[in-house]
Amino acid sequence: MKNESYTTEEISQILKVSKLTVYDLIKKGELKSYRVGRQMRVDASDLENYKRKAKGLPPHEEQLHSISNDLAATLKQDPTLNNAPRSIIISGQDMCLDILGKQIEKRSNLYRPLRSYVGSLDSLFSMYKGEADIVSTHLIDGDTAEYNIPYIRKILVSHHFIVLNLISRLAGFYVKKGNPYNIRTWEDLKNNQKLKFVNREKGSGARILVDEMLRVHNIEESEINGYLQEENSHLGVAGMVAKGDVDLAVGIEKAAQIAGIDFVPLVKERYDIVILKTEHNKELIELVTEILQSHKFKEELLALGYDVTQTGNILYEQ
Template sequence: MTHEKSYTTEEIAKILRISKLTVYDLIKKGELPAYRVGRQMRVDESDLEAYKARAKGGYRQAQGEASAHSMQGQALPTTGQTMPSALRHVIISGQDVSLDLLASHLEKRELPLRPLRSCSGSLNSLVAMYAGKADIVSTHLFDGETMEYNVPYVRRILTGHRFLVVNMLARWAGFYVQAGNPKQILSWADLAKPGVRIVNREKGSGARTLLEEQLRLANIAGLDVNGYEHEETSHLALAGVVARKEADVGVGIEKAARLVGVEFVPMVKERYDLVMLKTKENETLLTAVLDILRSAAFQKELEAVGGYDLSQTGTIIYETW
């Protein structure tokens, strides 16, 4: 028995030379048929080819060749069952494991929603939300002008939209350093000391924004910091660079330091919030997410993960009317 080749969303993004968020958007709109295997979404090769044919203008030919679950087939199969066409795909964007727990709780509810995970940084996720390509966005963006987290950025980026900012958790951010902190890196100004090499996060991430704002407040130019252009795309990858002694310091969250085994110097307790648009389509989603965040079951799972401050979890930080 032959099995048709299928692709992950990451592979589709590389093949089509688009972002993973755009792939999720195509799935969400029903333009690219997909199905779930465990936590992973997959796309069959025939459906990918049919989509490419339609994009090239070969719609009629693709209609005759596409499989039964193509865009015109009114169904997106999952493992062992068929997903109704009315099922709405909800993109949850961010990198913290708490978002995986949120997606799991949403899946357990009898709602016409199917959560999909995207691991984009805070700024890119907000831009994707503005463009209609993300439904739940996590942010941990520090603003040096107001000394406030998240709200200043959300208000600027989501201009013209009605939205809600609700707290997910708080967590420590700081420096990953080698055992014993041999370079004695204890302040933001220490990052510019001679002989200190840093490793940075990618542009648009919360950790990168925190570093940029703190350097600005300390009147330090990024170009004056050795290693500033060396970028990694996750907390774990960044901590790994420090663990391998390829850099002396990086900025990230405490949890990754424990997982990788580097020393951690806490610098700031950051607020990790969720952002959702207040639209008629989102009414059910907003109610479900707030209910989950405030539930004892969800908070118990977050406590088990460890390293989180849940004192404000489920609290509405800001909303437009």
């Protein structure tokens, strides 16, 4: 067991908790971890000591000796290292968040970015509960066609926060090559039971888009053949269309390009990030704002096909 290690997903299965809870334990320093590329890993011995501590038991004697020696050696080399980098959880699914995390790590030794790949609504709830530091959101309000701000204000009602634009991107229908059913608008879904649909998971921005548009266009869920069938990523639903398992799905343009299927644009959605305005986050906000507004960061996003017209703009503060 000495040389064995686990991923955060394996830890969540062992402890029977969510991956977000595992990230929170790591963030609070209760569970020791280290990074291998983009992946966080936890040694079996550190997991065992966490479990012993949770049960009110002391660490194994040999581990206590190892910890003491390692700490002494580390502080001897550099006494300032007892101020370890702050782990920050970046929540959301788009790859541009991975780029942001790399830029944060490159520009500052104050932070250690960790990624949580959950949808927009769940990300906001995580921030409300203190379980995420930077969250992304692309949630449309069907009545006003406004993105994100209405949801953020309601969920983070007791917090002060700042909203910055990360990117803009097209969202629409995924259809088979040639669009054989000629699907162009939401109205084309009405009473069309021959169309097989696959939905996104509850809490995702794409699911909110579907639900809001069905509501606005007075389309019942029961009219959509496959409404209750769910996949948890843009590539997941795009892949099902590509394989012919379904005829229709909703997602972003980039996944359609990767899957080699046709895309019917419906809306340009604003993909924003939110950070709580606290004294603890003051330097983090300054750093993230600087990165988003930098020419180099925008160039990297442009090369991937993102719209950076508003990138770095402060859209709302409370």
